Amino acid sequence: MGAPEKIGPTAGLDTAGAMDPNHIQDEDWPGHMSPSVVECPADDKSAPCYLRRAAAEMRDRAASRDTPEGERSMGRCVAGFNAIYGDMIRRRIAEGLDPISETMGWQFQATxxxxxxxxxAYREDDYTDQVAYSALAAECAAKEEPYES
Structure with missing residues (x-):
């Protein structure tokens, strides 16, 4: 569990009393609303709105993913990808090729x-995107010169 959220006059200060650069003051949220309910208009392309949308997505993922901190799947993904493609990547590097082909990029996304x-929890998006990335990988593989192992 993380540290309790600071509220009151010390909110946003680190333990030495300096401003925490990652803290967003309550008054920076429209109408003093909590970040979990703040919505920016779809046409607002400002950095603060992108941050709010990303934070909302991360909170949503935290509620449906495998850790209290939210989605932490990248470690599993990298380990799996390296298990599948590690030898091929090393051979490509030894032969002076780019380590990862476009096809392998799509396969990384599917992984x-x-x-x-x-x-x-089940999220249809995981499966829909996996199918799409696999189709894009197949399209690229058909165009790339086959790599002889």
Whole structure:
């Protein structure tokens, strides 16, 4: 569990009394609303609104993923991808090729979706995106020169 949220006159200050650069003051949220209910208009493309949307998405993921901190699937994804493609990546590097092809990039994305799906509640998006990334990988693989192992 993380440290309790600071409220009151010391909110936003680190233990030495300096401003915490990651803290967003309550008055910075429209109408003094909590960040979990703040919505920006769809046409607001400002950095603060992107941050609010990202924070809301992270809170949503925390509620449906495998850890109290939210989605932490990247470690599983990288480990799985390295297990599958590690030898191929090393060979490509030894031969002076880019370590990862476009096809492998799409396959990494599909692996990430599998890792996410394995770590929490059912989200149709995980499976829909996995199918799309696999189709894009197949399209790229058909165009790339085959790599002989």
């Amino acid at each position: 990430l979706k599998m890792s996410r799906a394995a770590g929490g």
